[in-house]
Amino acid sequence: MNENEFPFVSVIIPVYNGEKTIAACIESLLNQDYPKNRYEIIVVDNNSKDSTAKIVRKYTVKYLFENRIQSSYAARNTGIRHSKGEILAFTDNDCIAERPWLINLIQGWKVNWGGIAGDILGLPARSFTEKYQNRCYCQEAKLVKNDYPFAPTANVAYKRKVFDEVGLFTEDLVSGGDADFSWRIIKQGYMIKFRKNARVIHKSRDNIFSLYKQAKRYGFGTVCLSLTYPHMLEKRKGIFKKLFKKLLLKTFTIFYRLCTFMFKKEKVYYILEPIFMIVRTYGYIRGELLGLKYMKGKKIICPYE
Numbered sequence: 001m002n003e004n005e006f007p008f009v010s011v012i013i014p015v016y017n018g019e020k021t022i023a024a025c026i027e028s029l030l031n032q033d034y035p036k037n038r039y040e041i042i043v044v045d046n047n048s049k050d051s052t053a054k055i056v057r058k059y060t061v062k063y064l065f066e067n068r069i070q071s072s073y074a075a076r077n078t079g080i081r082h083s084k085g086e087i088l089a090f091t092d093n094d095c096i097a098e099r100p101w102l103i104n105l106i107q108g109w110k111v112n113w114g115g116i117a118g119d120i121l122g123l124p125a126r127s128f129t130e131k132y133q134n135r136c137y138c139q140e141a142k143l144v145k146n147d148y149p150f151a152p153t154a155n156v157a158y159k160r161k162v163f164d165e166v167g168l169f170t171e172d173l174v175s176g177g178d179a180d181f182s183w184r185i186i187k188q189g190y191m192i193k194f195r196k197n198a199r200v201i202h203k204s205r206d207n208i209f210s211l212y213k214q215a216k217r218y219g220f221g222t223v224c225l226s227l228t229y230p231h232m233l234e235k236r237k238g239i240f241k242k243l244f245k246k247l248l249l250k251t252f253t254i255f256y257r258l259c260t261f262m263f264k265k266e267k268v269y270y271i272l273e274p275i276f277m278i279v280r281t282y283g284y285i286r287g288e289l290l291g292l293k294y295m296k297g298k299k300i301i302c303p304y305e
Helices: 022-030 052-056 072-081 101-105 128-134 139-143 160-166 177-187 208-226 230-235 239-263 267-295
Strands: 009-015 039-045 062-065 087-091 095-097 115-122 155-159 192-202
Touching: 009 022, 009 072, 022 039, 022 052, 022 095, 039 052, 039 072, 062 072, 087 160, 101 115, 101 155, 101 192, 115 128, 128 208, 128 267, 155 160, 155 192, 160 177, 177 192, 177 208, 208 230, 208 267, 239 267
Parallel strands: 009 039, 009 087, 039 062, 115 192
Antiparallel strands: 087 155, 095 192, 115 155
8 A cells, every 4th residue: 555545643642740651652653664654643741740741852743731621531632633633543651552553553444433442461560460450451341342332542543533523532531531432432323343453562550559549530430421321320329339248258358368379379469469459449439439529519639640
């Protein structure tokens, strides 16, 4: 295919305090097996307080700022408004795209699809926390094996016409905006395809406190989504009772594993795994409680990280 026959793609990356990861992300995007004159890289800074700006300015990318709303979805919308691509691709600042990522992601772009989601893999784990979270990744399960499929924005591309018809991401969501957008376009009759060979490598949370904060944000986002989507309300019926039972079960699991870990190869991880599960569950509960207060109009600090 002639270079000019490739669709022009805008790759949009929101970033907040990404000094540890943004350089590797940008370098992976600059080194794509895609015609260099057929894509642009747009980094949107969402009020970073670290040295993110100093790092980003070293690279030949379009660097924008979203200072109005503290939300990665607001940052993505700013990128969309300043983009020129026929196709808009999204990844996160803590992701590294494989060299054929972009060309595999938009393969068959003339076919009647609305979005294409690629696979998300974890970096080789250097800590037990990373090892646990790597086992939680499954992009295919979210999109293909789900009653309400959605495409996480860590690895997805949409045609511009989809945004023109459906609108942009919901800016005031701190979590779940990717699900919200996926459900909106599916409702309009668009398909989201899964392409396993379009891969990005995602940096997992490397400590237990980060794991907790992420789960809290997910819980908060679930409450916000439930206001719009009836199936989320149904899913949340008796949620605290279910989560409490889950906490009890994992607590008993720890005692059981303490009695049986000598017979396992991965002894330390065997004991730590249910602890990670408890931390995530507790974080999710805290997020749900914050979300309920937020929905009642109480002033709280939203869990952005």
